[in-house]
Amino acid sequence: MDFAQDEWDFLLSFYQFGFAVQAAATEMGLYLTMAKTLFNTLTDINTRPGPFEFYTAEALWADEHTSEKMLEFHLNDAIDLSSRNKAFISRSVDWIVSHFGVGPGTSVIDLGCGPGFYAALFAENQADVTGVDFSKKSIEFARSAATEKNLNIDYRQANYLEFETDKQFDLITMIFCDFCALSPKQRAVMLNKMFVWLKPGGKVLLDVYALPLFDNKSEDASYEVNQLNGFWSADDYFGFVNTFKYEQEKVTLDKYTIVEKERTQTIYNWLQYFSKDSIRSEFAAHGFEIEAFYSDVAGSAFSAESNEMAVVARKRLCSPE
Numbered sequence: 001m002d003f004a005q006d007e008w009d010f011l012l013s014f015y016q017f018g019f020a021v022q023a024a025a026t027e028m029g030l031y032l033t034m035a036k037t038l039f040n041t042l043t044d045i046n047t048r049p050g051p052f053e054f055y056t057a058e059a060l061w062a063d064e065h066t067s068e069k070m071l072e073f074h075l076n077d078a079i080d081l082s083s084r085n086k087a088f089i090s091r092s093v094d095w096i097v098s099h100f101g102v103g104p105g106t107s108v109i110d111l112g113c114g115p116g117f118y119a120a121l122f123a124e125n126q127a128d129v130t131g132v133d134f135s136k137k138s139i140e141f142a143r144s145a146a147t148e149k150n151l152n153i154d155y156r157q158a159n160y161l162e163f164e165t166d167k168q169f170d171l172i173t174m175i176f177c178d179f180c181a182l183s184p185k186q187r188a189v190m191l192n193k194m195f196v197w198l199k200p201g202g203k204v205l206l207d208v209y210a211l212p213l214f215d216n217k218s219e220d221a222s223y224e225v226n227q228l229n230g231f232w233s234a235d236d237y238f239g240f241v242n243t244f245k246y247e248q249e250k251v252t253l254d255k256y257t258i259v260e261k262e263r264t265q266t267i268y269n270w271l272q273y274f275s276k277d278s279i280r281s282e283f284a285a286h287g288f289e290i291e292a293f294y295s296d297v298a299g300s301a302f303s304a305e306s307n308e309m310a311v312v313a314r315k316r317l318c319s320p321e
């Protein structure tokens, strides 16, 4: 069959039109698939896990990049973020030293010691001090500060949930509400360890978040490019934070989803809030008696309105059930 030129032209443009339609449809399909994937990703980001379902404290505190940033926060006296300010710490140590008789012949272990602000001051009061923290950066800082001041402190880089020692102490401290970041099971592990590590009659001092703070919290979701000024990575990232509240359990979660070019990570920052009764019964179940409640670890009088409370717990003479 012979085709005239204009018939060829018509056939060609017909095929070209067909290809264009097909390409457009493929592109649209691609967009639809991408939109679906993005929808699914955002759904995951906004999903509420079960209380304390995941534990990612190392990514928050001990990761190569975040631990560097955390150390900057510890050392920045203008913000009470990783450690409280120096004036508070000095007041707090003065109270601890006089209340617990910290001095020559007493032994103290500071769990989650960070860069050793408390540990160094206990050691300056001649106590025998051990500091435990899983942040390499903080422990390195603490060790070199101790060397500079000629203080003999036994710093250990370890997860305190796994740390073992044969030594027994007069006082165990865990300061700045670290206990609240642990699940009920982890807190049971910690309290069992504390019981074993204490000499008879030895005491625990720790602070926790209280219910007035829980009541003021609300759920939220936000997104920021390079959230928290590059806290999560040296590379560019998109940071999402979802705050969830668990009314019944008195728990909150800040769930961070950090999307980088090569990886996406989710970091869970859990906090348990306590009443006098809830912390008393938790300690009682592990062989402790609460001796006193305060509003902070500087011995301020207890107030029911306070956002935090400090507890002094004494090891009972008989072992826990």
Ligand SMILES: C[S@@+](CC[C@H](N)C(=O)[O-])C[C@H]1O[C@@H](n2cnc3c(N)ncnc32)[C@H](O)[C@@H]1O
Pocket: 057, 061, 062, 081, 082, 083, 084, 111, 112, 113, 114, 115, 117, 118, 132, 133, 134, 135, 138, 158, 159, 160, 161, 174, 175, 176, 177, 178
């Ligand atoms: C809020 S900071 C308080 C630091 C210090 N107590 C202070 O008040 O200056 C909590 C510290 O606990 C450490 N930490 C958190 N979870 C830990 C764990 N499971 N094992 C060991 N250290 C931990 C962190 O690295 C951080 O230094």
